Amino acid sequence: MLDAFSEQHIRKALQQAIETGPKQVIIDLSKIEFIDSSGLGVLVQTAKQLQAAGGNLYIVTNPRVTQAVKLVRLEQFLSLHPSLEAALAALPSGGSPA
Numbered sequence: 503m504l505d506a507f508s509e510q511h512i513r514k515a516l517q518q519a520i521e522t523g524p525k526q527v528i529i530d531l532s533k534i535e536f537i538d539s540s541g542l543g544v545l546v547q548t549a550k551q552l553q554a555a556g557g558n559l560y561i562v563t564n565p566r567v568t569q570a571v572k573l574v575r576l577e578q579f580l581s582l583h584p585s586l587e588a589a590l591a592a593l594p595s596g597g598s599p600a
Contacts, residue, residue, distance in 0.1 A: 509540040509541060
C-alpha cells in the first residue's frame with residue numbers, strides 16, 4: 503500500500519536514492535494493491551526532483567496503479583512500465599537504476 507500512512511517512509515527512501523544513487527531510479531509498484539493521492543504525490547515529487555537533476559523515475563506498475571495514475575491524468579508525466587524488463591529497457595544507454 504502506498505498511502506498517507508506509508509508516504510513518509512517511501513518519500514525518505516526515495517530522497518536517499520536521489521541524493522546518493524544514480525539519477526535513473528526504478529520503483530517497482532507491481533505488487534501494490536492500493537495507492538492514494540499521497541502516494542501519487544510522492545511519485546510526482548520524486549519524478550520532478552530526478553528530472554531537475556538530469557534523471558528520470560521509471561515505475562513498474564500493475565492495473566490498479568495504472569488506473570489510479572490515469573484517473574488523475576498523470577500517465578503522460580509518469581513513466582509507467584508493465585514489467586521490470588520494460589523499465590530497464592527504457593533506461594538511457596549506460597544508465598543504471600537505483
